[in-house]
Amino acid sequence: MDTFDAIYQRRSIKHYDPTHEMTEAEVRKLMDAALQSPTSFNMQNWRFVVVRDKEVRKQLRAAAYGQAQVEEASMVIVLCAHLSAHALEPQRYWRESPPEVGKKLADMLFNLYEGNEQLQRDEAMRSVGIAGQTIMLAAKAMGYDSCPMVGYDPAKVAEVIRLPEEHVLGYLITIGKAVQPAWPKPGQLSSEEVVIHDQFK
Incomplete structure (x- = not known):
């Protein structure tokens, strides 16, 4: 496609x-x-929990306020991120680069994120946001449909998937074969309102 x-x-x-x-x-x-x-x-801080087991999806559905698509879809992906990815042997993120380049970038990465919890979380959300769109477009190209979901109890989802410490939840994505189309798009804002050229006025 x-x-x-x-x-x-x-x-x-x-x-x-x-x-x-x-x-x-x-x-x-x-x-x-x-x-x-x-x-x-290139710190690859996202983590993808691919949930296909029916019992686990049943538990996720309960944590997602009973939304049926969690159980009915072919699978659910829980997008998470490791908040300390910047410190996890960072030179491996450039292991195929010249050693001096890898060391320089690893040092820059560590110094930028270490001790800055807000930036770590911001970067986690950026990473899972980009990855989620990649997943949904790839799924569509493969003939599948999807739905990003933020309607869930974070503590319960974390419990179901056994989210480790120093990880944060992003959102869920259901993937599967649609049996009903989506509603017509309810209202698109004009490009004049949301596309700004060069500077805000």
Whole structure:
């Protein structure tokens, strides 16, 4: 599918075929695409919890206020991020670069983020935001539908997936085969309102 077609055709789908299962090859292809998402200093701070187990999805549904798509979709991806990724042997993020380049960038990365909790969290949200869009567009190109979800109890979702310390939740994405189309787009703001050229007036 053309990239622009995927962008314009992607919609947030709430109703999925509960009998459909994605193949291992499809799941791998989708997640390999997710790993191409850019991150600051290439620190790859996102973490993707791919939930296909029916019992775990049942628990996630309860944590998501009973929203059916969590259980009915072929899978749910919980997007998280490691807040201390900047300090996890950072030179490995440039292991294929010249050693002096890797050391310089590792030092810059560490010095920028270490001790700055707000920046760590901001970067986590940027990273999972970019990765989530990559996942949804890739899913659409593969013939699947998706829905990003922020309606859930963070503490309960963290408990269900056993979220480790120094990690933060981003949002959930359901992936599967739609059985009902999305509602018509409810209202798009004009480009004049949201696209600013050069400077705000």
